[in-house]
Amino acid sequence: MLVRLDHIAVAVPDLSAAIRRFQEDLGLHFEGQEDVAAAQTRTAFFAVPGTHIELIHPLDGQGPVAGFLEKRGPGLHHLCFETDDIHGDMQRLAAKGYRFLSAAPTPGAHGSLVVFIHPKSADGVLIELTQRLSQPPAAE
Numbered sequence: 001m002l003v004r005l006d007h008i009a010v011a012v013p014d015l016s017a018a019i020r021r022f023q024e025d026l027g028l029h030f031e032g033q034e035d036v037a038a039a040q041t042r043t044a045f046f047a048v049p050g051t052h053i054e055l056i057h058p059l060d061g062q063g064p065v066a067g068f069l070e071k072r073g074p075g076l077h078h079l080c081f082e083t084d085d086i087h088g089d090m091q092r093l094a095a096k097g098y099r100f101l102s103a104a105p106t107p108g109a110h111g112s113l114v115v116f117i118h119p120k121s122a123d124g125v126l127i128e129l130t131q132r133l134s135q136p137p138a139a140e
């Protein structure tokens with residue numbers, strides 16, 4: 001089940017300039033940077049109450065984000081919803097005819113599992129589902 005909007009991702013050609021924009025000009029709290037080798041991306045995170053903005057940039061100029069920037073230019077890249085059962089959601093949505101970019105979830109940032117719904121299944125919007133594997137213990 002989807003539980004919250006985890007982040008909104010923006011593809012940027014110049015990561016340092018974009019970090020300065022969100023941190024210094026817009027005043028968002030910069031949470032740090034992480035390279036996600038499996039997705040060939042360098043990511044930067046900003047906290048917004050209840051969710052995050054994620055900047056994504058091609059790692060070593062390669063990979064799907066490089067292709068996106070070349071084809072469509074900088075801009076909104078995907079929405080990501082947190083799920084408490086990524087495999088269950090994949091099965092449920094696949095049964096309704098949704099297509100995914102991979103046959104199974106793959107490692108994402110912060111030790112999570114992620115999978116992407118094909119934009120053709122969702123009015124042109126790329127939707128990521130993520131499940132955190134190291135959940136903090138739920139408050140009683």
Ligand code: CO
Nearest residue numbers: 009054080128
């Ligand atoms: Co994402």
